[in-house]
Each structure stands twice: as C-alpha cells, then as structure tokens.
Amino acid sequence: MNIRAARVGDVPAIGDLIRTFADRKLMIRRSPGELYESIREFLVAEDDNGQIVGCSALHVFWEDLAELKCLAVSESAQGFGIGRKLVDACWKAARELEIATVFTLTYVPEFFERCGYDRVEKSDLPHKIWNECVRCPLFPSCTEVALVRSIYPDPLNSESVAELVAV
Template identity: 75%
Template sequence: MKIRPAKVGDVPTIYELIRTFADRKVMIRRSLGELYESIREFFVAVDEDGRVVGCAALHVFWEDLAELKCLAVSESMHGRGVGRKLVDACWDAARDMDLDTVFTLTYVPEFFERCGYRQIDKAELPHKIWNECVRCPLFPNCNETALIRTAEPAVEAVREAFAAAAASR
C-alpha cells in the first residue's frame, strides 16, 4: 500500500469513492469540477496493482487551522489500515506547512480518536467552516462529531529529532 499526492487522473476514482458514501448520506457529495479544482489537497492510497483504493483531503482554512475531509476507503479495503495511513499523511502535510491544528467532522469519532484526535463542541470551530455544510442533505440536523488534533510542541520536537536521527543513518 502506497500513499501519494493525488493526480488529475485520479479524480474519476476519487469521485466514485466519495459518491459511494455520499449516496448513504455520510459524506458531502463532490462534483467532478470541485475535485479537479482541489486536487492538490488530496492524497490517495494505491494498492499493489496500482488501483486507487482510498482518498483524503487536507483543506487549509487559515494560518492556524486545516480540515481533514473526504476520507473514503473502498469497502474491500476496510480494516487494513488504509484510512489510518491517509489520516497520517494529512497530518504530516499539515505539520510540514507549520499548521498545528487539524479538525474533522465525522460519523465515526472512534476511528479518529485512535488517530490522535479528541472530540470538541462544534461551536468551538469558526463559523466559516460551515460553508460546505449547507449543501449536506442532513443540514441543519447534522449529527456529525467534531474532532480536533493539535501538535504538542514537546512531543513534536521528540518526533522530529527521531526522524532526523533516522534519516542520518
């Protein structure tokens, strides 16, 4: 399994992955146009045969906040760590941009808690993040859970030191 930045040619598959879950009303539907416009925000998981089997996006809102969104994994790949690898790729990308805070809205909070996120009240998030929510078929009766992950400076410093030491070997 390989995680890589998405390419324009991945858009039709990303569209189908998201559509599968949007049809069940557990994700916001995305148009092909939206996906092409935001392709640089996406990471994809590619299996051994070169097929895209998962996707996730990191959308920067401001200098100190990003959203992990559009996490979708092919049902045949559930339980194999694909989602976790995509979440980690988005977190690493946020940290590479010096972003300390990433939030997500989800119906599966337990998964994100295992990935280092903690639940928060939706009211703690800035109002501008709700722009997409008005397109959701469940709006305004959303029962998604808001979660957030923040960098802990001491933990991050140790992680970076270990990564630097490993890279120098």
C-alpha cells in the first residue's frame, strides 16, 4: 500500500469512492470538474494491485489554517490503518507548507481523536470555512463535529486565524 499525490487519471476512482459515502449522506458529493480543479490537493492510497482504496485532501484557507477533507477508505480496505496513514500524510503536507493548524468536520470524531485531533466548538471556526455547507444534504441541521490538530496550544485564537475571521 502506497500513499501518493493524486494524478488526473485517479479522478474517476476518487469520484467513485466519494460517491459511495455521499450516497449515504456521510460526505459531500464532488463532481469530476471539482475533482480535476482540486486534484493537487488530493492524496490517494493505492494498493499493491494499483487500485485506489483511499483518498484525502488538504485545502488551504489561510496563512495558518487548512482543512482536511474528502477522507474516504473503501469498505473492503477499512480497518487496516489506511485512514490513519492518509490523515498523517495530510498533516505532513500541511507542515511542509508551514501551516500550523489543520481542522476537519466529520461524523467520525472518534477516528480523528485516534489520529491525534482534538474536538473544538464548531462556532469557534472562522465563518469563512462554511461556504461549502450549503451544498450538504444535511444543511442546516448537520451534526458534524469539528476537530483540530495544531502546533499551537490554542490554535483557533492564533493571530493569523483571527485575521481570517476579520477578512
């Protein structure tokens, strides 16, 4: 199993993977156009046969804040540590970009806690990040939980995130 940067040829497989869970209202559906436009944000997990069995994306919001999104592992590959590897690889990618804080919104907070993320109040996240929510089938009564991983003890009150709130 290999984690690597996604390529345009991976878009159909990423789309299929996300659709599996979007059909169950666990994730937001992504069109091929959206996936091609954001392909540089994606990592994929490829099994030994070259099949895509997982994906994740890191979307940069601001100088010091990025979102881990589109995390999915195909059902047959779940439970083998692939999800954790994708989460860790996104954190590494964020740190290489010198981003200090990564957040995620999820229905599986316990999984992210196992991966080193801490729960925060959704209302503490900057308003700018909510643009996508109107597209979610569960909007406005979503029960997603917000979690963050950061090099700062108090990440959502850092100076640069306060700047994002103000923009």
